[in-house]
Amino acid sequence: MRKPNFFIAGAPKCATTALYAYLSTHPNVFMPDVKEPHYFAEDLFDFRKIKTLNQYLELFQEATEEHKAIGEASVFYLYSADAIRNVYNFNENAKIILMLRNPVDLAYSLHAEHLYCFYEDERDFECAWNLQNSRKNGLHLPKLCRVPGFLQYASVCKLGNQVEKLLTIFPSSQVKIILYDDFTASTKAVYKDVLHFLEVPLDGRLNFPRINENKSHQFSLIGKFTERPPLPLVKIALQFKETLGLERLGVIDKIRQSNTRVRPRKMLNVDFKAELINEFREDIEKLSRLVDKDLSHWMIG
Template structure:
């Protein structure tokens, strides 16, 4: 097998359709996507079980074919303060695909991710949101959480600041922006534009299925107990992975979208994100006022 070097990166944001896009691209004969999808090798400032060995990282792209585009989709790269610079040092000509969505929708979905993967024990989103300040100061962090940054829901969804950091370091012709709503409503058109950006054959149509949709927790108390147990296991120094928590989280989800947040929390978040949305609007030269009026 050939060991390939990635030349494009789907860097986020999380819960914006990155899994679906990476699956569609993986079906293209001139594209290779990493396995696993999110090695997070370049986000050196965030601890989330990322790959740290370059040889193992490059092994994620081992293939027999000779593709034009080789990519991966670690969705915390946009959030990371180190990832963009690390990627540019690795490959100065790298291309970046950025998927954007209303911040409060990202928060709503990412809270479910945190419950399933990052040891979050607070199943009530409003309480988890309020805990950000004390957690930023190192308090009330679940013992099973690998990095408190993964529970900073507001910072994770501040796309304006993250996009500014990206555009400050990367040339515009190396960046492709995708809006989540357009991706959902005009999937084939957006996909074709991505192929054009990557300079691969545009005459390819994948099976446009929705991958990795957000699913709400069935039993909140069960999730809390499981994540607390994982935290206790880490505290007493048990490193062996039994896979029990993962199996429970996998089955403890409903087959429906998560419930909408309360009007009070929505208002709080709209105020919180107002300036950042305006920043993104200015950077993109696009009216995003509907992102605050929900």
């Protein structure tokens, strides 16, 4: 059985879904239908979709000799305390792709994503930011948040610390770092560079649609049903799919799509943005050194 030789390891809300989608159609790249299995993030137990090695390897059982690059995308591997070391122990020759962005923008975007998934119940980002200390002590936690640590926006988004740790495990020659700004500005060029890193030929892709834009639920109750369907209903659906021999039913997906609205986020308050920049300043400077690129523009209010 073949196993993955590259990993899109993070970070969340940095266009990893787009890169995953683009690579999935390449004839020499295999990526499983299950995005974000998070198998190696053992410290994020309740968040992992796949919890056994056999289940994990089954994700790649359809890979063939034509697939020179076999990979998966789990965006919290970089944040996880265990995942990167576990990935190295699994395949020390694996290639790692990291997609990173301005932590101020990342934190704000992550808050919106948590709201959409019902991990977060405080709709105002500044209020959610100010709840971090009390939530660290187990207070004011949303009922549906399976990993309270995800609500620690400062630590999740300090990417310099996380990249520094990764580079003590994997050699830099096996790590490809992509900045969100570069990916959005020159998607085609970055995509070609990724293919070169993975050692697969160009596939002639010309279309790079935007994927996973900022979104919200039109009706919260419907959103909660689609994101966290009742367990008895899930069991019935699984039995129904097995009886019919279907890969997926897609009913909840269709309901989710019809209830989803793409909306731009409002501008952050100037004083609050300055507070965020100050919080992330040291980490941005560290990341600048690690990627050997001036990121001082990230610290402009």
